[in-house]
Amino acid sequence: MAKIRKLAALAIAGALALSVAGCASAQGAPSGGASSGKGGTLTYWSMWKEGEAQQKVLASAIADFTKETGITVDVQWQGRDSVKKVVPTLNTNKVPDLIDSSFAKLAPVLAGTGQAKALTDAYGATVDGKKAGSLIPKAYLANDVITRKGESAPWMLPYSLTSDAIWFNAATHPELTAKAPSDWNGFVAELDKLKAANEVPIAIDGDVSGYNAYWYTAAIVHLAGPGSLKKISDDKTGKAWDKPEALKAAQMVQQLAAGGYFISGYNASKWPAQQQAWADNKAALIFNGTWIPTETQPYAAKGFQYSSFPFPTVGSNGKKVARADFIGFAVPAKAKNSANAQKFASFFLKKKYQDALGTDAKILPVRSDAATSSEMSTVKAALDSTHSFYVQNDGITSPGYAEKLLWPALDQLVLGKTTAEQFVANMKAGQIDYWKQNS
Template sequence: MSPVSPARSASGGATRRTVLTASVTASVALAATACASDSSSGSGSRSSGGGSFTYWSMWKESEPQAKVIKAAIAAFTKDTGVQVTVQWKGRQVVKQLGPTLNTAHVPADLVDSSDRFAYSGLQAVGQALDLTPVLSAAVPGESGKVSDVIPKHYLDLATTSGVLWQMPYEILTTQIWYNGRSLPSVAANPPGTWAEFTALIASRKSARGGSGPLALDGDIADYSAYWTYFAVLRELGAGAFAAAAADKTGASFESPGFLTAFGRIEALVAGGDFVPGYDGSKWPAVQDGWAGGKSDFLLLGTFAPSETQSFASSGFTYRSFPFPAVAAGGDESQDISLIGFSIPKKARNAAAAQRFIAYFLAKARLEGISAQAGNLTPRADIAAPAQLADAQKALSSGKVVKALDGVKETAADWYTKVFCPLNTTFLDGGQTAAQFAAKLKSGTAQYWSNAE
């Protein structure tokens, strides 16, 4: 899930709780040259240049990510002479920037945000500068270029029609979390298929005297949505959910593959596999209870440890495994949300902003996102914090897809108005798989009819 509300501040994570002109083209070349200069001089020596840029950030100044970025800015100014004016705007930063994008004086040269806001607020409206040239810039203090340290499979998720509209520096993915200390057998042999997973659920439900072992705060629509989305992803592969959302007839939702996927989730609900009271919960009661041992498994993003650590039972050891494949050899792709840098197309100091991007992606600076902020980075040579080691391992295959098939970017209104309300009712046990599919079909058809 994106690090955007409902908000309860959490100390460690990306939380919910958190027409190129000739002059801009010249700036791109300048940025690459400047970064090469920094690399040759070493990160500790000041290079010539100077200049300035303004940076609007999604973080609040008290958050761990902000502290990492502040340290990097101070070092950047010392090493390059470039002055940085930073404003800590919070999660709605791109929305705040939006009204200025078509003016002659865009107030921010650099902005960071979650990918869906960077896409909808900048790229989709033609206001994102293409960051592709930054890939050729040297990483200051290292021997390689940006393209050498940021894997292509992450860059591809932030590229549309050849335009790289975001440079990622933090990665979020969704896992099924559990306490490795209390479930050592799961840690030794996590379930890899749906049959293994459901057998594990049955075993744990029996051990709990019939109480469902799956944690879910049912009042958060995204959390319920992920159960259904992952079932579809594993059954039909990447792109099926997004294609169905765009099907103006809605008929895709009644196809055999969707009905099979929905049926798996219906079986969990009907079987009482979710913790009692999940459907009437008020977030974060269930996830906090999970950390205290009231249930076993929690499907949530990599912000789960930071959000629940203050409620965790003594000796709690955060372990996780990916949502299981339908069967051996089936889809095992990992859903990804990105947080990263973007530059407005009309930014007046784009060269200096690009120079900072390359500077921040150096291992010596980016590793603070892991070591201090407790999150994953796109660099494979930066070890994950211990609680996210399983998640990093799951990402090592490079089989990644955009979270929720990207519908929060390409069909956000449909997702919010059609899918989420119906899916919440489905996860609460108010519909069968067939009824849910029928309602999605009619609701989607009506939505697109009204949109025309």
């Protein structure tokens, strides 16, 4: 669950974590720059933990990279708090050369504060006979979400994607495999059919704010297009919340909460209770990320067959868009071995490792020609047929906006504690206060 945290909070948490984790030992080593030939070193702090499938693929790539280039990689498997741990090092001589995480975690810490290098060398490197930058589908980069204004090269090099989908068990619901609802009205009609058959339509862990927010974000970008929610959030007057699509998206969420489509007890249970219930066939659908098959497999019902369909379009002129969040590499501005770091970042885009991410780690590789697992096949097909994409929170990176303002308001909406009109009014007033305090 990717979350953008307020920078000050990150620094405090990172300082505490760093005292336990220790600092990289190779920071003072000579740089292995682009003109230095073979040899050198780099320090890499990874978001993965030892033993995870993603870590094993990266470890294999590191071994191959060192053998091929002579560059030693001092890797520390930090886990999901890797970005927190980096924050207190950014203005020191102990900053790692390379880090990886989700866009949502890296953007406010590195890009938003000018602490990331533009990865010109990484994008220009040759990988499998092609420029590394050309291996990332252009549609994913169309909105320049990973390029700072005035720069020609992005600050982040993605190596995998996360997306979302409405998941179901194809073994118990073959009718959804044959014909899934494509628009909102058809989706609601399908929910009514499930209720009529005494099935619970949707499982949702209501205590996970990020999951609650998926519904509204997906609704508004399908109504108004990618970047629409971010544009609203940037309006310091709050008047952007008067746009009709802001209310319409909230009404769609209210329709689900008021219609009794969510699983009983979703507003009082603790994660992962409801996704476990879904995997045990106690609910038909769940709107969640591409990690759901891996997370729920240990307790899924016997014979469970993972399948999915995209969030439905809205109205006769509904927009077909999909969420495609990046996980990838970034190089801190003060990295001493940035050239070597960029070399490894591009090296990991080789099809050998992209295929392994798809089949062994069962995640979505960023390369469109990479292999994927059967569990990801429906999501991959949806992404391949879509040419307009958005990222988590529609690209909002203003520190604390999502956690302190947007998500709490959406929690109240999803939990049925406020109406769509109240949600919009609360966001408008809250946003005015937010920008007064953060301008």
